[in-house]
Amino acid sequence: MDLLPIVKSINDVLWGYILVFLLCGTGIFFTIKLRFVQVRKFKEGWKRVFGGLSLRGERAGKDGMSSFQALSTAIAAQVGTGNLAGAATAIASGGPGAIFWMWVSAFFGMATIFAEATLSQVYKQRIDGDITGGPAYYISKGLNSKFLAGFFSVAIIFALGFMGNMVQSNSIGVAFNTAFGVNPVIVGIVIAVIAGFIFIGGVGRIASVTEKVVPLMAAFYLLGGLIILILNHTNVLPSFKMIFVGAFKPEAVLGGAIGISVKQAVRYGVSRGLFSNEAGMGSTPHAHAVAKVNHPGEQGTVAIVSVFLDTFIVLTMTALVILSTGALDTGATGIELTQNAFSLGFKSLGNFGNVFIAICLLFFAFSTIIGWYFFAEANVKYLFGNKHLNIFRLLVLICIVAGSALKVDLVWELADTFNGLMVIPNLIALIFLSSKVSTSLKDYESGNYKLKDY
Incomplete structure (x- = not known):
């Protein structure tokens, strides 16, 4: 029995319709409900992030990590292959207008992630001496539902810890094989x-790596993209025009023969955007839960x-590079489209475009592996405590090697399925605990609160 078409059909419904609306x-x-918290608190969050910017912060430990380290760990997971391949897939499937709908979904997602980060702080716990938290904890304690918490934990362990990390290592293996001819298994x-x-170094080593790697990898990628945009500066404004016009009149940008509708632009823009920034998926709250802050609302603004x-x-940088270089005309999609765009952008430098993307993909996907492992580990702790962590680590490492060697389409589709399944209990908890989020925000804004001792 071929499971691939069945799982694909499930994902089409799950990600194409149900989760987009939810x-x-x-x-x-x-x-x-939170009165446009993403607008009102954005400046404060920005100051908290960049006011504490450091590539060498205080070492994280049993009491958690700094707010910036938590943000870096969250971004390590968010900024992955989705930013390189996700934008390309959205444009190829939904036209340039899909990027506009990505922005719309991200704007509302900023309010969702505030709620996730706040709740993860409110319900964080100390297990076997270590501070930990995430949706499983606010589902079990806030909703008093051990079943939904267990369901979420199992889903995220498979989605991110096992299958998700196979997908990430596969992306690195393919990119390095294309750029340098290196055997993917060795990679x-x-x-x-x-x-x-x-x-093995635990939260201390994970925080130390992410706070250094994330700012540097983002700067490297954005610098490369910016150079291409400067070289193609006459196409930048037309690219923005394609995005805004394509959001409502795709045929005016691509021509009616392409057959892309507004519905497709919305669907692919929203789904790929949400998949990339992970707002509402229940993954990044694990990082925000262990931040050492004075009030849950603080980490909400950072999130x-x-x-x-x-x-x-x-993600916008990826989209602009694709549109300004004319790479969309190559007919490629996914990471291949992004590689084509950077190759065209750096065409005067020979194969540098492919090499550049391979290096970026290494950092993006590897940092995602670290972040996703950390998120899955928090749920292993929830289910079993610390006693089975070494077995879990070994299984994740086996998945990384196996993923680099084999591109199993079923594994990629199952990763999407489990990603979708973990969203449902998380959203149920967010909605039913929304009054807790609102109360916490009001308490934070009053400035009259007592610190909680963990």
Whole structure:
């Protein structure tokens, strides 16, 4: 029995319709309930992020990590292959207008992620001496539903810890094979060895790596993209025009023969955007939960900035490079389209475009592996405590090596399925605990609160 078409059909419905409405609806709900918190608190969040910017912060430990380290760990997971391949897939499937709908979904997602980060702080716990938290904790304690919490934990362990990390290592293996001709298995083994060293170091080593890698990788990628935009500066404004016109009249940008409708632009823009910035998915709250802050609302404002940086900065850069270089005319999609765009942008430098993307993909996907492992580990702790962590680490490393060697389409589709399944219990908890978020925000804005001792 061939499971691939069945799983694909499930994902088409799950990500194409159900989750798009649920995630956007939740974002709109929190935007209204929290009185446009993503606008009102954006400046504060920005100051908290860049006011504490450091590549060498205080070492994280059993009491958690700094707010910036937590943000870096969250962004490490958010800024991954989705920013390189996700934007390309959205444009290829929904036209340039899909990027506009990515921005719309991200705007509302900023309110959702504020709620996630706040709740993760409110319900964080100390387990076997370590501070930890995330949706499983606010589902079990806030909703008093161990079943939904367990369902979420199992889904995220499979979605991110196992299948998701296979997808990430596969992306690195393919990119390095294309750019340098290196055997993907060798790439996978090297990645697994380095990742294993970081995993064993626990939260301290993970925080230390992400706070250094994330700012540097983002700066490197944005610099490369900016150089291409400067070289193609006459096409930048027309690219923005394609995005805004294509959002409402795709045929005016691509021509009616392409057959892309407004519905497709919305569907692919929203779904790929949400998949990229992870707002509402329940993944990044694990990082925000362990931040050492004075009030849950503080980390909520920081979380808002993570979605902005992921979608409005990094993902938009990918889109502009694709549109300004004319790479869309090559007919490619996914990471191949992004590679074509950078190759065209750096065509005077020979194969540099492919090499540039391979290096970026290494950092983006590897940092995602670290972030996703951390998120999945928090749920292993929720289910079993610390006693089975070494077994879990070993299984993740096996998946990394296996993923680099094999591109199993079923694994990619199942990763999407489990990603979708973990969203549902998280959104249920967010909606039913929305009054807790609102109360926490009011308490934070009053400035009259007592610190909680963990």
